[in-house]
């Protein structure tokens with residue numbers, strides 16, 4: 001029946017992976033539509049605990065086709081490592097496909113990501129994952145990228161790798177790096193083609209067949225709107241578009257294909273990397289959120305910056321994505337707090353604003369908080385909405401009112417059964 005886009009409604013790490021793993025029980029196809037192995041999507045299920053980077057979170061169900069869409073960038077070695085890990089944990093990865101149009105993260109992209117990041121001043125640091133994402137998308141836009149399908153055409157690959165190496169050598173030489181060894185790169189590509197070749201296909205046929213057959217298709221986003229290339233805190237953003245509007249583009253579906261865009265939002269805020277973050281708490285409360293919530297990056301292990309929920313950013317996420325509902329995760333992390341704040345507006349140079357301002361102004365935006373009573377009772381074992389403490393229910397309803405769209409589910413733990421339906 002439907003095509004659902006599942007996207008991050010904050011700065012990433014909202015719990016998209018676990019929501020997709022859970023929704024996949026009713027899906028036929030899951031497509032990752034953008035980003036690369038900068039993602040860290042944690043899934044906890046009966047098979048164990050997994051940190052997925054490139055593989056769609058539907059992989060735990062062998063009947064679900066998993067597609068790495070054309071909008072993604074793929075580091076073949078990293079993907080092979082991830083597949084090997086999954087297989088070692090008993091997961092059948094036979095149903096993973098890579099669109100031939102997806103771009104490849106090449107060795108020079110990783111080098112350039114590091115070089116560029118090291119050259120930025122403390123305030124300008126994006127804090128990238130150093131996975132080569134920005135330089136790879138740069139090459140895609142500059143039309144000198146190498147695509148997954150090129151791996152299957154040795155002559156074309158040789159020409160494109162040679163041309164790309166020639167170009168990048170100019171910059172790498174400037175930074176004192178050795179010349180790219182084209183033959184070594186091609187040898188590595190040959191091994192990658194051997195290992196991944198059978199999975200590299202034109203995925204549009206499969207998707208069309210799925211659509212025509214009335215299949216349920218999930219489009220899995222990476223990161224969140226606040227780090228979207230267009231709509232995020234530019235330049236502290238990733239180099240692709242994690243918003244739901246891009247989901248059909250990166251997957252190969254048409255503009256009207258998405259029936260519903262579901263936003264995943266944490267019960268508080270976190271951000272990894274640089275840039276403004278108005279509700280950031282640099283005090284003991286922030287530290288408490290980090291330690292209770294286990295807020296350390298799934299990809300880089302970096303401590304995540306933590307703060308109260310930002311309803312200004314959440315409303316922005318609802319509009320920029322066209323969200324029709326939200327899944328609110330990590331409610332249990334707030335169990336011990338006597339009072340919980342939500343930023344319902346900002347104060348900017350003394351004036352109250354209730355919209356997300358430009359990045360430059362966000363540095364000076366001060367949160368205007370509404371304080372809500374905590375519940376100070378454990379919720380981790382709760383399995384129905386009715387069994388949640390009244391103050392926890394009230395918190396969810398308050399967030400829903402501020403967001404302007406229904407919260408369909410809340411989660412109180414990372415496991416599949418810790419997702420509770422919120423009554424209408």
Ligand code: GDP
Pocket residue numbers: 008012013014015016017018039040041042043044223293294298329330331332333411412413414418
């Ligand atoms: P993603 O990148 O959006 O998929 O999110 P991450 O996996 O990077 O970060 C979410 C983290 O929160 C993971 O460690 C999840 O296991 C964990 N998590 C997700 N939902 C819940 C929840 O409801 N409660 C708790 N305590 N942890 C959760």
Ligand code: IMO
Pocket residue numbers: 008011012013014038039040041126127128129130131133134221222223224227236237238239271272273274298
């Ligand atoms: P998931 O999918 C949180 C951040 C980086 C950096 C900026 C750009 O797990 O939510 P990049 O490597 O993409 O060039 O870095 O984006 N970032 C993430 N933050 N979760 C992620 O993925 C992220 N992927 C990138 O910290 O600030």
Ligand code: MG
Pocket residue numbers: 012013014039040041042298
């Ligand atoms: Mg993550």
